[in-house]
Amino acid sequence: MRAGRVDFGGIIKEINLAFVPEASVGDHVLVHVGFAITVIDETEAQRVFLYLREIGEFVENEAVKL
Amino acid sequence: MQLAHGGGGRAMKQLIDLIIRPAFADPELDRCHDGAALAVDGPVAFTTDSYVVRPIIFPGGDIGSLAVNGTVNDLAMCGARPLYLSVGLILEEGLPIDTLRRVLASMHKAASAAGVRLVTGDTKVVDHGKADRIFVNTAGLGRIVAPTPIGPSSVRAGDAVILSGDIGRHGIAVMAAREGFGFETTIESDCAAVTNPVLALLEEGIAVHCLRDLTRGGLASAAVEIAETAGLAIVLDERAVPVRDDVAAACELLGFDPLHVANEGRFIAFVAPEDADRAVEVLRHHPVSAEALVAGWVEHGPSGRVSCRGALGVMRAIDMLSGEQLPRIC
Amino acid sequence: MKFRDEYRDGVTARRFAAAIARVVTRPWTLMEVCGGQTHAIVRFGIDELLPPGLTLVHGPGCPVCVTPVEYIDKAIEIARRPEVILCSFGDMLRVPGTDGDLFTAKSRGADVRIIYSPLDALAIARAAPTREVVFFAVGFETTAPANAMAAYRAKQENFRNFSMLVSHVLVPPAMCSLLEAPGTRVQGFLAAGHVCTVMGFRQYEPIAARFGVPIVVTGFEPLDILQGIFMCVCQLERGRAVVENQYSRSVRRDGNGPAQEIMREVFQVVPRRWRGIGDIVESGLGLAESYGDFDAERRFGTVITDEEMATECISGLVLRGEHKPPDCPAFGTRCTPERPLGVTMVSSEGACAAYYRYRGARIPTVGGR
Structure with a gap:
């Protein structure tokens, strides 16, 4: 079974990669009970911060209409 | 190690004469008497603690250094200069002699570093399966040097809570060393004697009201115990409490709160507010407390209430650890 | 640490909170369906x-x-057999059955071991060929692929001394059951990000449409949750009810294909009783017929247990979102993590345990019902 060493901020653990065939060295993965269940999308990860910037304007413009 | 080594006969004498006494190298032990005859001036602090850590050897220490530093630290928390320790060993049949040698050497090293002498002891051997390799009891005697009583009843509202450094390393190091977790880490236990910084606080004339070492149950349990005994409330600032990244990561993985994780070389000091900055300054001169900081304050409030300002600035309650720390599943 | 510290930033969190306050014009009640989110909240x-x-x-x-409770009892019963090593995730050990918990069984000599990953149970079985290793497999869809993998490997490698006691549950049927209940308070859902990482969120689209509730797939960090709340409240304020994905860094619409594949291989959908809630059709996973040899219930025979005893515990109402933990007269007094009356006080993912731990028994909650 495909496995890999995953670094959790300084703790390294052998993690099963059977469910993330697309994962390659250097990717960030989400791990649950010893299995990686997804590769984290770095671009999407920034969305929460961009979103806040957008809603800053949205809230100013739209709140009154709601 | 065989049962005969605890049987009171020739084998036991050989164990003591060839392994234990030479390891501790103290003239008081070499008198080969039933007890140590000691002279101490003035008031003394007297404490005892038993050590059953598993595994007995872990990154950053072993049961020997733990047993010496733990009891030395308990004396320091009484505002005392540690002087003498006793060592009670309970050994499991089958324990390799080399493991025993290593633990004894480590006790001697820790005692020398803390300036304390190992002056009396006892050894028992129990059947295989009746102990977990080696259990150690250390009792300690120290001379009280604090000018005023140190303890929870001396804590006053307004006191600063000073934390001697980052938290959680001992608990995580021991956990990671246990089979089954499969961690690779460089985390070492913080196991160390804190005598020097504590004595330095007293020598500098800082009004130390209370001291508490952060062992099992961590910073949270120590704070709650003191708040309950003192009949006051404590507010901690979680954002100020240093937790190393790898320790924080291990806590996330296991579902632990770093505030509950064990330490063996950390303490909190309650000092008068006007002494807070100077106390931090004094502590920072010592390697074991180089990252000391003010972590919170004592307040009037419901007795025993400890709260803490978290990452988002919202207050939450802090309680003692409930039950045993269990890894959680998601 | 990356993907953690930046999602816990206090200044950003307060800006999100301010944005939420600006768009809210009337009272709304949202439910999160994930213990990890409850804990973070x-x-x-x-x-x-x-x-x-x-x-x-x-x-x-x-x-x-x-x-x-009958599964806890079964696990205890099986663990008591001298040849058995019962492996479980740590949280299960203190969950009370009708007569004690797994910890008690352990203290009385049962060989109960805490594992971190389902594959650890297989490793134990490999190392102890003369023992019967039973893995108590519980969890939501997040844990199901990993648990399925243990059964799959056991079959591939022809393990004779390994079996699983399976009590898996599925989130969408539980959400439907809550929404079908008369007088439900829930107007919008934060769906569990990790469950959706595995399953995707297509399953939630008919639920949003049928019940007219917005569902926002949400992550676990404070900023994730605040953004999820914002998105959900915006839908409510505008009268919309669709599925949105806040947790897009982990969740894709179709979820994780290989993980779903192994779930289909090993498990089948079964009816399941939820503690505190009751029977919900098609809300569980059990071992598929082709994995019957690894079913601990078959291997050790069925165990008949008594009905759960009635107590003053309101955990059923807490699990349905009808009450918050401090509403319970026993909370923090007769019911504490040391002496729990109900299971929501036991597990670290349980709502009562989270309130007790972070709000304390003595501090009244603010802003709750």
């Missing part, structure tokens, strides 16, 4: 940053909490 005090009238209720998001 209470630990970080996210509910206390919200405007008055916006209420978060905590759903049946803790797999340990909803595991029916």
Whole structure:
């Protein structure tokens, strides 16, 4: 079974990669009970911060209409 | 190690004469008497603690250094200069002699570093399966040097809570060393004697009201115990409490709160507010407390209430650890 | 640490909270269905940053909490057999059955071991060929692929001394059951990000449409949860009810294909009783017929247990989001993590345990019902 060493901020653990065939060295993965269940999308990860910037304007413009 | 080594006969004498006494190298032990005859001036602090850590050897220490530093630290928390320790060993049949040698050497090293002498002891051997390799009891005697009583009843509202450094390393190091977790880490236990910084606080004339070492149950349990005994409330600032990244990561993985994780070389000091900055300054001169900081304050409030300002600035309650720390599943 | 610290930033969190306050014009009640989110909400005090009238209720998001008492009893019964090594995730050990918990069984000599990953149970079975290793497999969809993998490997490698006691549960049927209940308070859902990482969120689209509730797939960090709340409240204010994905860094619409494949291979959908809630059709996973040889219930025979005893515990109402933990007269007095009356006080994912741990028995909650 495909496995890999995953670094959790300084703790390294052998993690099963059977469910993330697309994962390659250097990717960030989400791990649950010893299995990686997804590769984290770095671009999407920034969305929460961009979103806040957008809603800053949205809230100013739209709140009154709601 | 065989049962005969605890049987009171020739084998036991050989164990003591060839392994234990030479390891501790103290003239008081070499008198080969039933007890140590000691002279101490003035008031003394007297404490005892038993050590059953598993595994007995872990990154950053072993049961020997733990047993010496733990009891030395308990004396320091009484505002005392540690002087003498006793060592009670309970050994499991089958324990390799080399493991025993290593633990004894480590006790001697820790005692020398803390300036304390190992002056009396006892050894028992129990059947295989009746102990977990080696259990150690250390009792300690120290001379009280604090000018005023140190303890929870001396804590006053307004006191600063000073934390001697980052938290959680001992608990995580021991956990990671246990089979089954499969961690690779460089985390070492913080196991160390804190005598020097504590004595330095007293020598500098800082009004130390209370001291508490952060062992099992961590910073949270120590704070709650003191708040309950003192009949006051404590507010901690979680954002100020240093937790190393790898320790924080291990806590996330296991579902632990770093505030509950064990330490063996950390303490909190309650000092008068006007002494807070100077106390931090004094502590920072010592390697074991180089990252000391003010972590919170004592307040009037419901007795025993400890709260803490978290990452988002919202207050939450802090309680003692409930039950045993269990890894959680998601 | 990356993907953690930046999602816990206090300044950004307060800006989100301010944005939420600006768009809210009337009271709304949202439910999260994940113990990890409940834990984060209470630990970080996210509910206390919200405007008055916006209420978060905590759903049946803790797999340990909803595991029916008969399975705990079965696990204890099996663990008591001298040849058995019972492997379990740590949280299960203190969950009370009708007569004690697995910890008690362990203290009386049963060989009960805490494992971190399902594959650890296989490793134990490999190392102890003369023992019967039983893995107590519980969890939501998040844990199911990993548990399925243990059964799959056991079959591939022809293990004779390994079996699983399976009590898996599925989130969407539970959400439907809550929404079908008369007088439900829930107006919008934060769906569990990790469950959706595995399953995707297509399953939620018919639920949003049928019941007219917005569902926002949400992550676990404070900023994730605040953004999820914002998105959900915006839908409510505009009268919309669709599925949105806040947790897009982990969740894709179709979920994780290989993980779903192994779930289909090993498990089948079964009816399941949820502790505190009752029977819900097609809400569980059990071993598929082709994995019957690895079914601990078959291997050790069925165990008949008594009905759960009635107590003053309101955990069923807490699990349905009808009450918050401090509403219970026993909370923090007759019921504590040391002496729990109900399972929501036992598991660290349980809502009562989270309130007790982070709010304390003595501190009244703010902003709750």
